[in-house]
Amino acid sequence: MSEMEEGIIRLATALDKQDMIKFTRAFVSDIRVGRxxxxxxxxxxxxxxxxxxxxxxxxxxxxxxxxxxxxxxxxxxxxxxxxxxxxxxxxxxxxxxxxxxxxxxxxxxxxxxxxxxxxxxxxxxxxxxxxxxxxxxxxxxxxxxxxxxxxxxxxxxxxxxxxxxxxxxxxxxxIGILQTEITEQALERLQVAVEDNDIITYPEGDVASLALNLMQNPIAILGPNELMPAVNRFKNQLNENSARFARIGAIPEMNHNEAVAWGGVGDDQDPEAAEQALLFLSWEGMHPRVRQRMDWFVSNCPTELAWKIHGDGETLLESLLHLCIMTDWLSIALALLHGKDPSAIEPIISLKEYLAQMNQ
Known part of the structure; x- marks a missing residue:
């Protein structure tokens, strides 16, 4: 077993005191039971x-x-x-x-x-x-x-x-407001994603490797409008699980404002633009022009730390859930590498206690 493999497993044993890894492994079975x-x-x-x-x-x-x-x-x-x-x-x-x-x-x-x-x-x-x-x-x-x-x-x-x-x-x-059901075939594919991205089963896999690359740099996440629920949830998982800030933006809207701060063309850009670790969330159903906008941004952004996280699936629903699985594992891996229990949320608990005292 390599040093990295031993490290991730040792960190999980020491830090994951409330079984966040177990709950993440149960994601698909939770969906099946809930359905x-x-x-x-x-x-x-x-x-x-x-x-x-x-x-x-x-x-x-x-x-x-x-x-x-x-x-x-x-x-x-x-x-x-x-x-x-x-x-x-x-x-x-x-x-x-x-x-x-x-x-x-x-x-x-x-x-x-x-x-x-x-x-x-x-x-x-x-x-x-x-x-x-x-x-x-x-x-x-x-x-x-x-x-x-x-x-x-x-x-x-x-x-x-x-x-x-x-x-x-x-x-x-x-009640007939949505027709979008998640099929058993989709759940089976999502279960494969849960297992393939498991950072304990594959401690030297893509998820753990990406987490290593995110440790020292500010994180930015971009995606198309229809994936923004997964983008925002990813940000929140990084905030809570990993105790990390993350900037988010929607394509095409960010092309009309935030793109200037990124620079990459001309002389103007934010002083920290080149230091950002940039993550693109994508799926097969993106509008063709949104795909082209994303490709241009990949080619012209000033940071060398850029990755695409692709949501596999036959539908928007399946792709969104696939992205949740990958980004949940990524946030847990990053938490462990930072020495944090991915379940620990002391500031939130402290705030609730303070508010409770104000009611007395």
């Missing part, structure tokens, strides 16, 4: 709410909010109504009760989501709760207009994305 948890036999209340919605408003914070972004781009591609995401204590002023609400809090105790839901209930909302328990789940017992789709508990919310998103997706498919 099968939403049907009219198990949830007869679905018959009450499956028609007539103007749109869907997704409430949530952090890892519990990510699924809403994915639903939004999928509905932009092929949905019957728009899906909008809202992160905060309130509701948008334009919201009306003909917009169905999906409120997601893995713990069930996210204060922003609880306050927004209380306001929504008082103003006639129909709410679908995705949660493992807590106060949010309890709201379902107090109001006939609030319905629960439960998740298994016991892990960090960001690692429960498979549990959460599969239920959100299956719900929108069940």
């Amino acid at each position: 099968e948890s939403v049907n009219r036999e198990l949830l007869p209340w679905l018959d009450q709410i499956d028609t007539g919605w103007t749109g869907v408003l997704c409430l949530g914070m952090g890892g519990s909010a990510a699924g809403g972004d994915f639903l939004s781009v999928l509905c932009d591609e092929s949905g019957a109504v728009p899906v909008r995401c809202h992160r905060g204590y309130d509701l948008p002023n334009w919201w009306t009760p003909d917009w169905l609400i999906i409120a997601t809090s893995y713990s069930g105790n996210t204060e922003e989501t609880l306050e927004a839901c209380q306001f929504a209930i008082e103003h006639g909302a129909t709410i679908i709760v995705i949660s493992s328990g807590g106060e949010l789940s309890g709201m379902c017992e107090l109001s006939d207009s609030v319905h629960l789709i439960s998740c298994p508990s016991g892990q960090p919310p960001r690692s429960a994305f498979g549990h959460i998103f599969s239920r959100q997706l299956a719900f929108l498919v069940e």
Whole structure:
């Protein structure tokens, strides 16, 4: 066994105290179980709410909010109504009760989501709760207009994305807003991706090697509009799992502003442009002109540290999930190389404790 292989395995044994690696390995099985948890036999209340919605408003914070972004781009591609995401204590002023609400809090105790839901209930909302328990789940017992789709508990919310998103997706498919189901064949391909990118099985593989190259440089992530949910989730995984900043940008929009700071053509560029580690997220379904814009940027950006992470898949949904798998493993590898437990989030815990004291 090489020194690098021994190093990654030793770091994982010493640092991964809350089993982030185990949860990452379970991603596809979580999706499969979640997909099968939403049907009219198990949830007869679905018959009450499956028609007539103007749109869907997704409430949530952090890892519990990510699924809403994915639903939004999928509905932009092929949905019957728009899906909008809202992160905060309130509701948008334009919201009306003909917009169905999906409120997601893995713990069930996210204060922003609880306050927004209380306001929504008082103003006639129909709410679908995705949660493992807590106060949010309890709201379902107090109001006939609030319905629960439960998740298994016991892990960090960001690692429960498979549990959460599969239920959100299956719900929108069940009520006819989306037709985009994930097939068993796609799940089998995604399981291969989970295994092929496993940093313990392959401690000298592409993921661990890329993580080594990201250790000393600022990180920037670019991708097309339809992949921005995966881009943003990757940024958040780097923030929480790896304790690293990451800059993100959307193509083509960043071509109209941020491209000047990157430079590479002419004399002007940000002083740190050449020091950036630049990651492009891509998939086969990109608009041809977006692909050309990305190719130009690869050719002209000033940094020599640039990589493309390609989301394999026959659909946008599969490609997005494939990117989640690869970037989750990458964020964990980077955490271990930095000597960090990928589950540790002390500043977030400290902030919650401070806010709790303010309520006393």
